[in-house]
Amino acid sequence: MNNAQTPDAGYSIDLGNAASKNAYNWSKKTFATRAGLPGEPARDLDGGFSNEIRFGQERLGISSDGIGTKIELGERLDKYDTLGYDLVAMTADDLIAAGFVPTNLSNIIDVNTLDYDVVDEMMRGLHDACQFSKIAITGGEIAELGNRIGGFPGARMNFNWCSTAIGVLHPSLAQPLSGATAQAGDAVVALRSPSFRSNGYSLARKTLQRLFGDNWHSQAYDGTDADQYATWGEALLAPSLIYAPALTAVLDAGLPLRGAAHITGGGVADNFKRVLKNGLGAVLDNLFAPLPAMQRLCEIGGISPETAYLYWNMGNGMLLVVAPEAAEATVQQLAQSGYQAQLAGYLTAEAGVTLRVAAGGLKYA
Template identity: 35%
Template structure:
């Protein structure tokens, strides 16, 4: 069904979400110090392009039947869970031959003295956990975050968002909860929920299940675009903390759950000596970085921005670098949410695999000049945290020290 102004709450009554004051939902991450050895990551390079082509990144999801999962030999990998990052990268390479310019976090389209910046994404198999936990109120925040966090990497302010909600049989109460989360995400992003599509497709999905995708468009002046071209060796990597797993790697998370026999109701130690269920920790909504990032870049000195999603540090940080540059990450420079420790220990996952699958507690990485980095790290305006997590180096790839 197409949404319409008269019948759908999705249109937000035509009022831009920016008109409503709304602070991000506070999420207190579970923390621990990660002291196991790190390994160097494979060399990988994706150049940000300013062509008019839209962006394209691959998210592969695998619906795994827990009853058919075989015992893994050695540590689990994302590929064991049915997600092949290398295959996704190969598809992007082939598509780029047909549509040059593919590969940035957002697709840039010239419009006068500005660029329109567009992005699209979903939330992957995190939806499976929403079905199992019954937590549907925040999955819409995840949906908005995945697109607006991509387009803000170009310095673009999100203008509007559209969603696609598909289900076998429409449960109006459940759909309202999901869309309320989308509205919340748009409010956090200062963008308008412009409309969407509600599709009811009998027999296509299991009863009680649904699928989501979203599309965001923003704008940035051509002389203000963040494109990474001026990054040089010696520039500083600044990490903005995540709330947890965000919306990537859940096929591997679900594989670990199935293999370990643990339940989403099992408890982990939280802050202030409180306990939190594993399901609650995994369902923590993705942080929307729009306001923080736009505030930081408005003060100058930011040369590149990487949204840490599928591919982790390994694939995402080098995407913003010019050819011939890589990164050194300081392994003890931030505290890592405890949920990642559980994932790694329960799945016996290698360090390099963790860092190519998950954000490991850093959801966004800014590349700034040394002078600007001092100001950014000292500025506590808004109560946000930031960490100096590394530096740009000569030579491609990501290493740890």
């Protein structure tokens, strides 16, 4: 697609990428202020999922993110104890994608009017997610901003929630993972995502609003997994699976991981291209199937495969690049950690990403 925008999405991926690149360019102008000093940033990780800061011989990773408009699902369902998994996943999995094992997290909650019980529910979920990921929550802030913060009318509290996480470079790695050592013929392993994670919700919400009106979240859900969810709200609120512990175990096992892409905003191809260096491309011909909720949204909302694969993970939360002889061992290691994984494709000498999926062949330059 030349213009990565659809009327239902409410935002442009192209514009977001351009703004992010411009913001990062301004940030890089500050790197020289720490040259040769503790906290010196790496200068060779442009386009990655997190960045590196150096303290002597210690190499740390840092990542910041939020959970976007998925917050509205919590407000609509008055359920907040799973959003912490989304918050941890967005930063911890960006860190491990570069080989940094997450260790600490700080978070900021901006609210309109403070509700103690809602914050307690949010933080209980964040505690559980951090316990799962072996992360310590070592900082936080709650700011009451009145009408500067909006959201679903009638919710006990409207809020925005963001975090910054840091991690330490895995001891098996001499450099952060970036895809720089990958080569044509390398295998691609996909990890299944059981949810939308925390991306593409503007497209999902606007589609359901158009189809069902203001109370779309209470509309009966009719995907093929309707035995798991009663309403569309419940299906969309399903929490993110955190991949950091699984990838840490892969590195602990000494498997030759050469790159990892966290599939978030921008979908499968846009995120995977971030680890395709030196003119390499990829053919992904055995991805996990889209989630039933994604398939159903495409059917009832008239969403094209090109748009769906651009805005959603389509059932694939992370893609790993590994040496071909280690692909099966990597899949088995991930399975031992309790994650669904499968060989999804291979790297090519020609640039561009080709997806061969049930909906047909999709090519991204």
